[in-house]
Amino acid sequence: MRTPxxxxxxxxEISLQDxxxxxxxxxxxxxxxxxxxxxxxxxxxxSVGDPPLDDKEGWKYLKNVVDATxxxxxxxTELNGYDVTQIENIILTPSQDxxxxxxxxxxxxxxxxxxxxLKKNDLxxxxxxLLDLGVxxxxxxxxxxxxxxxxxxxxxxxxxKITRAVAGLLENREYxxxxxxxxxxxxxxxxxRLIVA
Numbered sequence: 661m662r663t664p665x666x667x668x669x670x671x672x673e674i675s676l677q678d679x680x681x682x683x684x685x686x687x688x689x690x691x692x693x694x695x696x697x698x699x700x701x702x703x704x705x706x707s708v709g710d711p712p713l714d715d716k717e718g719w720k721y722l723k724n725v726v727d728a729t730x731x732x733x734x735x736x737t738e739l740n741g742y743d744v745t746q747i748e749n750i751i752l753t754p755s756q757d758x759x760x761x762x763x764x765x766x767x768x769x770x771x772x773x774x775x776x777x778l779k780k781n782d783l784x785x786x787x788x789x790l791l792d793l794g795v796x797x798x799x800x801x802x803x804x805x806x807x808x809x810x811x812x813x814x815x816x817x818x819x820x821k822i823t824r825a826v827a828g829l830l831e832n833r834e835y836x837x838x839x840x841x842x843x844x845x846x847x848x849x850x851x852x853r854l855i856v857a
Contacts, residue, residue, distance in 0.1 A: 661711070661717065661720065661721055661724070662721070662724060663724060664724045664725075664727035664728040664731060665728070665731070667724055667725055667727075667728035668728040668731050668732055670706070671706060671728065671729075671732065672732075674702065674705050674706055675702060679699075679700070680700060680701065680702040680705060681697075681700045681701065681702065682702050683842075684697060684700060684701050684702075684703075685701050685702065685703035685704070686839070686842060686843075687842035687843065687845060687846045688701070688703075688846060689813065689814065689817055689846060689849070689850055690817070691813055692704050692707075756830050758823050758824075758826040758827035758830055759823055761823075761826045761830070763822060763826060764819075764822060764823040764826050767818060767819040767822045767823070768819045768823070770819070771815050771816050771818065771819040774811065774815045775815060775816070778811065778812065778815075783808045784808065784812070787804075787805050787808060806857075807856075807857040808857075810853055810854065810856075810857035811854060811857050814850040814851075814853055814854045814857075815854070817846075817850055818847050818850045818851055818854065821843045821844070821846050821847035821850065822843070822844070822847045824839070824840075824843040825839075825840045825841075825843040825844040825847060826840075827840075828840025828841075828843065
């Protein structure tokens with residue numbers, strides 16, 4: 661397992677390469693296995709060979725990634741001559757909490773309704789039970805399985821991206837609008853995929 665220092669050095673090394681788009685991952689659905697842009701994605705390049713997050717090793721590794729990121733922030737503050745004790749005293753107050761915006765409330769409530777329906781019907785267990793029994797994957801069954809995966813994948817992602825877009829709208833700064841548009845676009849693409857599923 662890579663140490664925080666090794667991860668930090670790897671992040672620096674990969675981020676200096678010109679072949680990667682350094683913002684594409686901010687506006688994606690985080691489904692790398694199905695993405696045609698992984699060859700251009702800095703986030704994907706950094707995660708190649710990382711342990712999966714579904715076991716203890718993955719969580720330990722994630723802690724090392726966070727530690728490496730903190731080390732890089734420390735390096736940047738020192739390089740730029742920032743006094744972090746002064747930064748800690750700055751309190752940012754947004755003009756309005758994006759999570760209290762009506763659209764954010766609506767998508768979050770909808771996401772939980774879908775989540776509760778999925779939980780009640782336990783679709784993944786049913787699918788896995790059929791696979792364990794040796795049921796052959798017919799074309800219809802394969803489409804059904806893919807649809808369930810899509811619903812699970814995009815349900816909460818849509819709410820998060822819409823809330824992020826609302827935050828950009830409320831901040832009303834140039835970069836915020838760029839971020840707002842990218843977040844809203846992936847939310848719309850995800851909604852289309854959810855509808856098809």
